[in-house]
Amino acid sequence: MPTLIGSVQRALRLLEAVGSHHEGAPAKQLAREAGLPLPTAYHLLRTLTHEGYLRREDGVFVLGDAAGRLAGGGLQQKRRSMILDSLAHFREVVGAPVYFAVYREGEIEVVGVSDTPAMPACEEWADFRRTGHAHAIGQCLLGQLDEEARQDHFDRHPVESVTPYTVRDMRAMEQRFSAMRRTQPVTESQEYVLGTVCAAIPITAGDTVATMAISLPLHQKGRLPYAVDRLRSEVGALLSTLSFSISI
Structure with a gap:
């Protein structure tokens, strides 16, 4: 359970980092801003992209539709x-x-x-x-x-x-x-x-x-x-x- 919680926390930090860049940001910059080792950041970014929370466009990551729905639900x-x-x-x-x-x-x-x-x-x-x-x-x-x-x-x-x-x-x-x-x-x-x-x-x-x-x-x-x-x-x-x- 602690490992799972830690993974969720790291994924949320990455989402927050992506959300702070309107035009998106590359993996290395996101890893640095989230305070994560680059291999860990790459793994989480791939997972978040697969689940629709992120999209990769021209070498940078931006928020995906699933993240928008999550934010919309919170606003609602x-x-x-x-x-x-x-x-x-x-x-x-x-x-x-x-x-x-x-x-x-x-x-x-x-x-x-x-x-x-x-x-x-x-x-x-x-x-x-x-x-x-x-x-x-x-x-x-x-x-x-x-x-x-x-x-x-x-x-x-x-x-x-x-x-x-x-x-x-x-x-x-x-x-x-x-x-x-x-x-x-x-x-x-x-x-x-x-x-x-x-x-x-x-x-x-x-x-x-x-x-x-x-x-x-x-x-x-x-x-x-x-x-x-x-x-x-x-x-x-x-x-x-x-x-x-x-x-x-």
Whole structure:
């Protein structure tokens, strides 16, 4: 095991050395910078090249596709961590479960949720993607689309009753969208889950359609306007973090 760990450490030092040279570097220079004997460096460089972490071009080594995927995965994890940290902050300030969602490639995608045992999130008992007309998250995202994109969504996911309070048909849904103001919160009461009220605010980050939402038990409905106002002010203060993370 110590030998294996040592080999991994040496390979990582070589990867770091290669990564510090945008145009690549020859084996002798990499061995010197990594503090490795040249034969050891040659062996590891061949292995890393075979596995796709490096490429050899015109006598120098550059990072390969596998190294790029490894770095991309780390960046993706960092972005997800930033989102979850932000959601936890919003949850504590607002005193309610907080959701972050985007509309990506024609579908509603809940990127992150932050709740606690004392403030549980709304259970996804019916597919969020197919029931966008019934919850504040979906209504807020769909309300930011143009008519063509919205019609395409409903062609694939028709309006249907989820609870007795859900919008019944497409005509009523379009009337609701017509009354919406793009920058204002969207609220719904028991349309997705009985005994639950929700609100969502639109998030503007370039061309990305996104939303932040909260949910409360029905008996706390009176808290919803205050909670939404707090959420809007907090999101405005941390929008740069969310904008960086939205592409996750």
